[in-house]
Amino acid sequence: MTTEFSIRDVVVIGGGLSGLTAAHALKLRGIDTLILEKENDVGMPWARRHPQLTLNTHRDLSSLPGLKYPVGTGAFPKRDSVVAHLRDFREKHGFDIQCGVEVFSCRKVDGHFVIETNAGIRRSRHLIVASGRDAFVCMPKWKGLDTFKGRVVHAADFGDAMDYTGKSVLVIGGGNSGFDVLNHLSRVKTGQVWLSLRRPPGLLPKRLGRFAVHRLSPIMAKLPTSYVDKLIGWTQQIAFGDLTRYGFPAGPSDAATRLARDNIAIAVDDGAIAGVKRGQILVVPEVVAFSGTTVTLADRRTLEPDVVIAAVGYSSSLTRVLGPLGVVGENGSQSGVVELDKSTVEGLWFVGMKPSLTSYFVEARREAKSIAFSVAAMLANERSTKQ
Template sequence: MSREPIVRNVVIIGAGLAGLTAAHAMRRHGIEPLVLEKKSDIGATWERRHPQLTLNTHRSLSSLPGLSYPPGTGAFPKRSAVIAHLKAFRDRHRFEIRYGVEVLSLAKTDGRFVIATNVGPLHAKSVVVATGRDAVVSVPQWKGVESFTGRILHAADFGDARTYVGRSVLVIGGGNSGFDVLNHLSRVATGPVWLALRRSPGLLPKRLGGFAVHRLSPLMATLPIPLVDRLIGWTQRIAFGDLTRHGFPPGRFDAATRLTENDVAIAVDDGAVKAIKRGQIAVVAEVTEFSSSSVVLADGSTVAPDIVIAAVGYASALPPMLDQLDAFDGLGRPRLRRWLGETSVPGLWLVGMQPSLTSYFRQAHREAEQAARSIAKMQVA
């Protein structure tokens, strides 16, 4: 006689900051979730990033629920501080976390989810996917790129900035990742550095007159998006002047719109613009193709970097995981019933997949609370 499988109330996939936030919200609403993490410990994604990494969001808006950073933490916490923060939160709450469990796919049968993993199937009434927006790196296959004899890497693999001393570097992409790389390169004695831009980025200074600009984000989040577009554009002009004089394409007042509609994060400057103005970094046209020793740009010119850093974004791990569920629209975006993470598949929630004007932490908390309230009501009913 076969035994009926144990069905968990809630399974959370991912034990990063979104998954831990979701677990905390579930417990607050009387639900003890099972959390699955494919790595051997939490913080692995942060450990992979380069050692100079700091948050672009202020400490006061970048913490897990009910836990502050220790005294002495900088206004923009370093990678090591974030990892310690995650582990302190986990140790405080002692959630049920199973490490080394990779979710391969989700299916739904008879009103419950069947979760296929590398250690066997699990069953759940509700599932929260909290694997993050940047689980998979994205590198375009430019024409001729296979013949290039230099080094090509993604911004996620930037490493220690000191290893670029004396090297010529082409950074492709002026988004959040691209400017993070440039901010660090601006502090070391590199060879020539180029920034290839397709369009002018939405760009804010980390500080303006000593004030951390990000601290205004909760106020900005209450305003109409078109007004926020204008405010960001004006702040950019006040902070940096006319960037077209330094090779930037003409700017557009649409940074907040692109964030909310296309998930394009707003870039943050912490030294790169000064390096551009003094000639340490040159802004060039977008990349069209590669040859064995050079990169061809849209205006027909070429550059010959030792290293090319593709700062062109990330992708989520959702499509292969949710392939058996009708959870995506024709453009490959999750079908959401509401903007706070509820999908078109009953019982399936996404937490930490959408950017916001405030912070990844704040947005994940809002989505987790919405999911927990709804799941608790559903289970009572």
């Protein structure tokens, strides 16, 4: 039996940091807002991640509007601190959140959105998508992967780093999640660890001396992208020296360009490079095939890891959810060159779907403020027209 509900001013898909930030900006303007969260509680995607998980963004740039972390929280908040922060924010503002509600698809009928969920149909005048970029893990179809006798996991299922004690591990991918895994493995007495790379990573140290490098990100965000590319390259050189000496591929310093153009987040080193320099982690070429107990690399070398960790990214749920609206390409990204907080469909908005130099928290606040201003103006105009 289908359950119908009255038309809300705004429905937000996703009750994570972006959805909560959007709801807060709308609440400040007195706008009726409903949040639909597929999990049974706020913060569950964070709570399921490995226990060592720590933000790469500084505490001062990683908080929700008007709420600070408790005294004693580290400069880079840990998993449980982030979960508590999200839940404290929810309790403080009393948002209308329906948990356990998964959105299947959205379409627009007679000027409003019809949102099909596992709990019936919801309707709204405006729809904000804040479901994140990592709804599903990506696992490439490497040749012979199904024949591999070792363990293969995605970085999302990394688990406790101590479980890798004494084991040889191949990490495929030098992005943000790849270096997160390597940072934690570098603190464990593993067997040999290999890092498979196709291209040089965009990489920054978490600290230079005692200074948290991320605190400079608001300044860097105001500079031209080409300048930031150079600054990141210089910082890499100062922090790590010539990484090609350790097998890293040579290539241009274009981390900021790739962030802006391809939405590829900049990785952060917090121990991995030290592991490389002492030989715990060896950098190797791209993986081309699996067979039995072996993994073949692009240079025809073979490895026999106990565990393979695929740190090869995630995909969003946009294709499935927004397909009927015709604004999403085959790869899960929006079709056409459009801003993520705007859309070719009037009343459809996006928050938190794009990484930035600062943090998802800072970017979500900027996007949410802009959207709330626009939504308030549109609703006021609609109501004045009807009078």
